[in-house]
Amino acid sequence: MSADSELSNELQRVLQEFGPNLKPLSPEEAVQKFLKSEKSELAPATLDEYERELTRFVGFCGEHGVEDTTEFDGRVLHDFKIWRRDEAHDGEGSLSKKTMRDELYLFRKFLRFLESIDAVTPRLHAKIEIPTLDPGEGERDIDFASDELNAILTHLEKYEYATREHAVWVLFAATGRRPSGLRALDLEDIHLEGDEAYIEFRHRVDGETETRLKNKKSSENTVYLSDSAAEVIQDYIDTNRVDVGEKGRSPLLTTVHGRLSDSSIRKYVYKWSRPCVVGNSCPEGRNPDDCEAMESSDRAVKCPFSKPPVALRHGYISNLRRQGISLHTISDRCDVSEEVIEKHYSELSEKEKRELRREELESNTGSDDGYL
Structure with a gap:
């Protein structure tokens, strides 16, 4: 041997x-x-x-x-x-x-x-060797332009008013929250009476049913609703919400089977973000009769121009940034850290970022010279 x-x-x-x-x-x-x-x-x-x-x-x-x-x-x-x-x-x-x-x-x-x-x-x-990313590599390039969103909301307002799918889109457009946050809402979280309409987002892990928020208790807050958004939500509750219970709870978004699922919420976003379903022409010139993405709502994800829910969130946050809303306010309203907003969620061009910095300096110092 x-x-x-x-x-x-x-x-x-x-x-x-x-x-x-x-x-x-x-x-x-x-x-x-x-x-x-x-x-x-x-x-x-x-x-x-x-x-x-x-x-x-x-x-x-x-x-x-x-x-x-x-x-x-x-x-x-x-x-x-x-x-x-x-x-x-x-x-x-x-x-x-x-x-x-x-x-x-x-x-x-x-x-x-x-x-x-x-x-x-x-x-x-x-x-296990983890790949190293170069600076900027892997950052998302997703945006949902406001005119694109307005076209979808206008179509839903006209043809799908106060339906469940319309309510989902209005909630996305009015709050910028995640699908899990919308799914977690109960009727008691919706406050539409009085001078100011608002929604409570609550992390619930007690009892027989759980609806968790991403950052748990830290995700809990209240979010103001505009009059137009509040009207749609109230009309949805009054006319189209399926009245089902859930072991002592009353979900806001419901089907005959109970609380609306995350997958259904995502499906609604893909479905209505296809350009051709809201009256726009296909950017690639496809014939809807021959298009795979038009075979059913389940196939909407195959459309190269349909968007996931995160695109709505990106667009919402980017739009607030363009309006000069502070990172602190956006962070609190949308349940996302300021660091994450800066890195992943704000789809502003360098020119837009520069303009925002200039406006902030002017509003706080009366000058854009930097030193006082």
């Missing part, structure tokens, strides 16, 4: 004797244990996103014959990273570094959890 073989055998013996006593799990069991451990800390929508992303890894394991967590090693992690980047998606080419970075952060968190329950070898998470 060679010296190298003897050394290898000795290393194996030491690892077996003194190494961790791993308790294997199937990939499916590992993911479910991780999700259960995270359930109390995450909003349901975030938990669903975690499950969708980790289910891809379970699929990878099935395709590549990885049967339990003790088989996870540097080679498996490397192969999964390449598979996810180049093969396991619908688009052409490779996934962006931004998408890969976000997903690998989650995957590394998943591996740390498995280490904590002795399902994988210690420090396995350290083998």
Whole structure:
């Protein structure tokens, strides 16, 4: 027996004797244990996103014959990273570094959890290399122009007045909040009487039903409603809201099945942001009769010009910035930090930012010279 073989055998013996006593799990069991451990800390929508992303890894394991967590090693992690980047998606080419970075952060968190329950070898998470982004890379370039929004609201006002879908769009346009915030609203949160109409956003985790807000109690506040928005919401409640209960609660946005789902809210935004459905021509000149995105509301996401709810939020925040509203006020109204607004949400050009800085200086100093 060679010296190298003897050394290898000795290393194996030491690892077996003194190494961790791993308790294997199937990939499916590992993911479910991780999700259960995270359930109390995450909003349901975030938990669903975690499950969708980790289910891809379970699929990878099935395709590549990885049967339990003790088989996870540097080679498996490397192969999964390449598979996810180049093969396991619908688009052409490779996934962006931004998408890969976000997903690998989650995957590394998943591996740390498995280490904590002795399902994988210690420090396995350290083998995950997170892509580094260049300055400005990965920042979103999403905006929802005010004239585009006005065209949609005008169409809904004329043809879908005070329907559930109209109410959803009005709430987005009037508050700039996330879909989960709108979904969480109850009738008791809507205050339309008196001189000033407003909405309360509340994080509810007690009782039999939960409607969480992204930043939990920190997300709670009240948001003023304009007279026109308040009128639409009141008419929706009076004429089109389905009167269903939810274990002691009365949701604002309802269907015959109960509280409106996040997925339905997203579907309404994609549906009505297709240019052709509100009377505009298709920017690509497509014939609606032949267009895949016009086959049904579920296919609206296929339209290259339809927008997700985050675009409405971007547009709302950017519009407030263009009006000179302070970051502090926008942060409080829209439940987002000033730092995040500056980096991700304000779609202002450099010229617009420069003008805002000039106007701020003038309003506070009476001059744009800088020094007093």
